Amino acid sequence: MKSCPPLFPDRSQATGYGVNPLDRLSERRDDPAFVDALMRAPESRMALIVRDTPVLRRLSGERWDCLFTLEAARALGDLREVALLGRTDERAFFAALLDDSQVVAEESDGARRLRLPGREDVALIDLRTIAMGGLVEAPAIGLLGQAKSLLYWHLRHRFCSVCGQPSELAAAGWRRECPACQALHFPRTDPVVIMLAVDGERCLLGRQPRFNKGMYSALAGFLEPGETIEAAVRREIREEAGVSVGRVHYIASQPWPFPSSLMIGCLAEALTTTIVVEPSELEDARWFSREEVVAMLEARHPGGLKPSNPLAIAHHLMRAWVELT
Numbered sequence: 001m002k003s004c005p006p007l008f009p010d011r012s013q014a015t016g017y018g019v020n021p022l023d024r025l026s027e028r029r030d031d032p033a034f035v036d037a038l039m040r041a042p043e044s045r046m047a048l049i050v051r052d053t054p055v056l057r058r059l060s061g062e063r064w065d066c067l068f069t070l071e072a073a074r075a076l077g078d079l080r081e082v083a084l085l086g087r088t089d090e091r092a093f094f095a096a097l098l099d100d101s102q103v104v105a106e107e108s109d110g111a112r113r114l115r116l117p118g119r120e121d122v123a124l125i126d127l128r129t130i131a132m133g134g135l136v137e138a139p140a141i142g143l144l145g146q147a148k149s150l151l152y153w154h155l156r157h158r159f160c161s162v163c164g165q166p167s168e169l170a171a172a173g174w175r176r177e178c179p180a181c182q183a184l185h186f187p188r189t190d191p192v193v194i195m196l197a198v199d200g201e202r203c204l205l206g207r208q209p210r211f212n213k214g215m216y217s218a219l220a221g222f223l224e225p226g227e228t229i230e231a232a233v234r235r236e237i238r239e240e241a242g243v244s245v246g247r248v249h250y251i252a253s254q255p256w257p258f259p260s261s262l263m264i265g266c267l268a269e270a271l272t273t274t275i276v277v278e279p280s281e282l283e284d285a286r287w288f289s290r291e292e293v294v295a296m297l298e299a300r301h302p303g304g305l306k307p308s309n310p311l312a313i314a315h316h317l318m319r320a321w322v323e324l325t
């Protein structure tokens with residue numbers, strides 16, 4: 001088959017949480033004997049999540065690993081929902097919700113931290129901190145994002161949304177079933193459109209009040225039922241900045257496990273240029289020249305303005321736009 005030349009490089013792989021090497025084995029999830037055999041295999045490994053926080057084990061100093069043998073995982077406490085994440089050529093990977101009854105919460109430096117008493121060899125560290133600090137390798141960050149999104153869904157969906165009875169885990173963690181009414185429930189992924197409106201040599205960036213000082217980023221919003229990606233992009237830019245856009249071009253996507261979004265990154269061609277900021281959404285929005293965005297990406301903007309972090313797809317949308325010829 002003749003292959004189609006790529007219009008754009010695959011930028012999804014460059015985003016935080018975007019690298020995940022696992023074969024998800026989706027066709028084998030309903031085969032309990034197959035899944036049990038992987039559970040018993042000594043080379044299999046397990047990621048652990050407490051509530052929505054990954055458990056890391058200290059290798060040495062500030063070197064960490066997020067994977068446990070199944071024996072070591074069970075030694076940390078009761079494993080509640082267990083899910084098969086997938087397999088590489090070497091081994092299978094599972095994830096489990098660790099029972100949180102042993103966990104204590106502590107306040108220090110204004111932050112709330114979780115701890116497992118008596119286990120100084122493990123730490124409960126939120127996924128943003130793990131990713132920002134590069135505490136584990138990129139493929140492991142993708143795997144942790146997969147584990148966190150899936151297990152947090154189990155944690156928050158223990159009852160059938162049709163009849164209210166307790167539901168049960170099935171399909172190696174990829175489905176819940178209701179024994180009372182037989183309804184099937186599947187893990188959710190919430191699509192979010194994130195985009196730059198482009199007017200020739202300018203692109204539209206905005207800032208929310210919660211952003212770090214000087215940071216400008218792409219506009220974003222949830223895609224709604226019955227809406228296309230293109231329609232959501234047009235609606236969000238119009239609602240937040242009062243700008244109308246026409247053609248929409250898909251660039252890249254990013255799993256965003258907070259708790260379970262998929263960011264769909266686009267560029268959109270502006271039809272109008274007058275900005276009317278919606279103050280409930282944005283503190284400011286304006287057009288940025290290509291030179292200004294390049295200066296932001298190279299950390300030499302004369303006004304100290306900054307792009308979003310390279311972990312976020314918004315950063316890669318800005319790069320995609322400045323690299324367009």
Ligand SMILES: [Zn+2]
Nearest residue numbers: 160163178181
């Ligand atoms: Zn039910």
